[in-house]
Amino acid sequence: MKVETLQQFCWAGDVDNHLKMQKPWSVGEFTFATNGHLLIKVPRLADVAEIVNPIDIANGWPKSEPSAWLDIPTCEAPAPVVCQKCNGKKAGQGACPECGGDGEVEFSNIYNTYTVDCATCDGEGEELECSTCDGTGTVEVIEGVAVGCSGFSKKYLALLATLPNCQIGPVDQCGPAWFRFDGGEGAICPVRPGVY
Numbered sequence: 023m024k025v026e027t028l029q030q031f032c033w034a035g036d037v038d039n040h041l042k043m044q045k046p047w048s049v050g051e052f053t054f055a056t057n058g059h060l061l062i063k064v065p066r067l068a069d070v071a072e073i074v075n076p077i078d079i080a081n082g083w084p085k086s087e088p089s090a091w092l093d094i095p096t097c098e099a100p101a102p103v104v105c106q107k108c109n110g111k112k113a114g115q116g117a118c119p120e121c122g123g124d125g126e127v128e129f130s131n132i133y134n135t136y137t138v139d140c141a142t143c144d145g146e147g148e149e150l151e152c153s154t155c156d157g158t159g160t161v162e163v164i165e166g167v168a169v170g171c172s173g174f175s176k177k178y179l180a181l182l183a184t185l186p187n188c189q190i191g192p193v194d195q196c197g198p199a200w201f202r203f204d205g206g207e208g209a210i211c212p213v214r215p216g217v218y
Contacts, residue, residue: 023064023205030181031055031062031208047073054079060178061198064206083209084198088191091202092170099177100163105155112159114149123147166213171195173213182210 025046032055033043046055046067053067054077061082104110117123120142129136139145151157166173170192182188185203190210192199198209 023067025067025069028053028055028062028064028067028070030184031057031060033057042073042075042077046070047076049076056082059175059211060181060208061210062206062208082198084193084200086193088170088193088200090170091189091191094179094183094188094190094201095167095169096183097167097176097179099180100165102158102160102162105152105159105161107154108152108159110159112152112155112157114143114152116149118143118147118149119153121147164213164217166217169199172199173215173217174199174210175213175217178210 028046032045034057043056043058046053048054048066048070049072051066052063053065053070055062056077056079061079108115118125118140121127121140125140125143125145125147126137127140129138140147143150152159155161162177165176167176167179169179169190172192172195174190179190182190182201182203185201186205188201188203190199190201192212195215196212198211201208201210
């Protein structure tokens with residue numbers, strides 16, 4: 023497997039608390055990637071370095087073996103839709119939720135009080151980008167499909183279908199399921215029962 027293929031299983035956003043998920047990493051004999059919904063493990067790729075304090079993946083794996091391995095159903099990821107909050111304009115509407123429209127926030131401790139420009143709105147007092155769509159103008163539609171005893175996002179099943187001879191092994195309705203393919207394995211989180 024190439025690093026470029028593995029990269030599609032990584033977090034695509036730029037949120038600071040997801041920085042470790044933005045690219046694959048290696049630990050021991052294996053290389054991993056995750057976006058928080060999928061976790062994939064392949065034999066170690068020489069060009070993927072180990073990182074300091076890697077993501078703790080121990081709780082990401084299913085707790086038992088599947089009773090059956092099923093083929094990935096054919097499905098397409100649903101297209102995003104126009105954000106209803108900003109009507110696709112990408113800009114925020116109204117006062118900044120962080121500073122309440124003041125453009126400044128106040129911090130204090132037992133010694134001092136500090137007033138600084140609001141980092142959320144750059145001191146403008148208004149939302150710079152829509153908080154619902156993160157300034158993209160569109161929102162993702164989550165559609166699920168039943169596979170065995172559980173249901174999974176069509177978006178992620180379509181991604182798994184790109185892996186050679188990929189199969190999924192649900193364990194139960196609520197927990198993560200196994201998937202396996204020629205050259206690796208992984209886990210996928212289910213969607214809520216009402217979504218499929």
